[in-house]
Amino acid sequence: MADKKWMPRWFYQLASPRWCYDITGKLLPIFAVAAVLLLVTGTVWALMFAPADYQQGNSFRIIYIHVPSAILAQSCYMMMAVAGAIGLIWKMKVADMVAKSCAPIGATIAILALATGAIWGKPTWGSWWVWDARLTSMLILLFLYFGVMALNSAIESEQTAAQATAVLALVGLVNIPIIKYSVDWWNTLHQPATFTLTEKPAMPPEMWIPLLVMVIGFYCFFAVAMMLRLRNEIVRRERRSSWVRELISG
């Protein structure tokens, strides 16, 4: 990095594994408390207080898991791809570690979105699965996560693995707008987006406020899971540095 002036200071701090280890250590408890509060509140609200849907009855309550997990699975993928790109361009080790940490979390979240979708589909559409554009593109998202994880474990050199997975993640990024617009581009059983930035939700506040609580709760949970994995990765890869030696023996 020849010219350091054109990037803000925090960008270079982020590049320091030690700085990241310290700051995540401070942020972790905050996000953990937030995640517990939001998810417990959201779940109680969703299961007991939100009204039942006039068509779907109580099976509608699955939305409070399904929508947050589907949103998070895509956000996590975007984060993985962006972190991978930063690692590719600036050779930032921490960015590679972030990208690597995203994959297993994203995979489990994508499984959750698909599983709850199937469980919801059974009473609503009469089928666990249909080969519809939205469902298929979500399945591809899961396979992309698996691909990234497989590449990471197949390549011995950390740096080569990071580069290869970053390229795969970036290529797979085309799937994200396909997931988003699949309900508009193709005929589908799947209902359109619940939350959009430009329009009011199509459901009453008693239904969407708990959903929003769950979405934010899921993001906080993701932050916790992410930081836990990132810190492990930092310790493992920086094990030869003096500060990690002190951390381990101290």
Next chain:
Amino acid sequence: MSFESFAEFIDMGGHGLYVWLSYAIALGVVVINIVNPLMQKRQIFTEQARRLRREKQNP
């Protein structure tokens, strides 16, 4: 409250199995994503501590 009784709450208007199964899987996913990295952390720290001890004994 959307339910009159506890039995009604469990039954979810006949959709109990679907609703509870969804929430159970969600709980499982959350627990895995917290427990797995914590176990990994313990493993990394014991392994590295052992390595450091070895290095101290035969430098």
